[in-house]
Amino acid sequence: MDVLSHYSSPVIEFPATQPLEKQNALVDNCTGTDPPPPSKDVATATQLKKEMATQTEQLSARTDGSVEYDERALAKWLRQIYPLVERELSQPTPLMDEDQQQLTSQVALQEQLLVQIYQNLPMGCMDNSQGLAIWLCVHTNNAPVLVTTTVAPHDDWCEHVDQQLKLFVPQRVAHGDFVVYKEMKTLPLKSCLRSLSTNSFNKNMFAGATMDGELFVWLYEQSRGASDTNVDIKQLHSVSSTQGAAVALDWVTEQRLLACYPNGTVLQWLVSKQMTLDWEYAATVGGELSTMVSLGLNDFVLGTNDGGVYRCWSTTDRSSGKPLQMLALRRHRFMVSTLLRSEMDGHPIVISCDLSGQAYYHDMRHEDEDTAQLIVQIPLPFKNSIACSRDAKIIYCPSNDGALEYYRVSDGAHAHVKGALRGRGNLIMISDNGCWLITGLYGSEFQIFYIENNLRE
Structure with a gap:
């Protein structure tokens, strides 16, 4: 006789398809001869809708059909729901995650x-160098000519004489709808360049300032012909300045070049058959000048190494001897490294950026006030x-x-x-x-x- 084991098997349950607590009425589907019970068509009957939004209606109704409300229950419900609504309005749920x-x-x-x-x-070039580059006129396929140079690490006085100015011209690729930049010309320089600027009124002309205080004006030339290799850089002018190296250059007109120096001096040169000094301006801004941008004739903006931004302008010709007016614009906390001239919504603006990456948008429509309301961090x-x-x-x-x-x-x-x-x-x-x-x-x-x-x- 086998010994019965005390092991209990797991219970396997087959749940019912119908709820056990629900009683289904059985209907006899057989064919009968009894007459059907009387029925009433209620498809078009109207039903009275009861509003339960506030849960304050009483069960009893008046004889005229109106509902009597419990004022106490309504006030209690408002006291409970009001803090929730106020909290939701003060901290609305965002439509999507940040x-x-x-x-x-x-x-x-x-x-x-x-x-x-x-x-x-x-x-x-050697590593750890810095570079300068500017775009010139458009050559082909909406691609402009490019001029580059390198600046070796040093102080104001330059020891590096083996410097070069390189010209890159876009060349069309055969059987392709694109261009490739190729080095077409190399021009030796006496010393490293501190700044470069394209003449926006004649994009074949550009200027550069060296570390030893010289200003150069060059002209990009392209020979007429089927070949794109006939390009050259021609030096037009060269002058020396006792102010040192110009930290920024910008063109006022096709024949007027502005140069600003760290000591606060701004020089305007007349570039024609000869390069002559047109006028000189000494800006009293406290710090050293770090950058500059021209807005027009006798109108420019200066940036300093202590965060200052100044607009200088004159309503008359500088040859009359009348001094320029100066307006201090919104100040940065760190050195102004970049000044850009642009337009926004059809209005002239100047964008100033400091070393911390904070940019101000200065509206230039008003001469007597600073309207730098837009700040970008x-x-x-x-x-x-x-x-x-x-x-x-x-x-x-x-x-x-x-x-x-x-x-x-x-x-x-x-x-x-x-x-x-x-x-x-x-x-x-x-x-x-x-x-x-x-x-x-x-x-x-x-x-x-x-x-x-x-x-x-």
């Missing part, structure tokens, strides 16, 4: 502006060099390792283009048509970006 909003804005910005790495330009890491689009609504910044970051001023959306170089870029320059960007210097290379605006009309 990270999701930021991601949506970033995707929208990347769809609007397609920024891609176009080409690297090797310079063959570029996220970390700090950017001391910026460029902007033609409508001033997009700010571009060079990042580490050849990367590029750009920001939309209206909503703060930003996007990132990953780079593949080494080093930290100190230069960024955008072309006048807003399609080309150059950044650098990364090791011994510049990097060119191409910008395609998908919303362009």
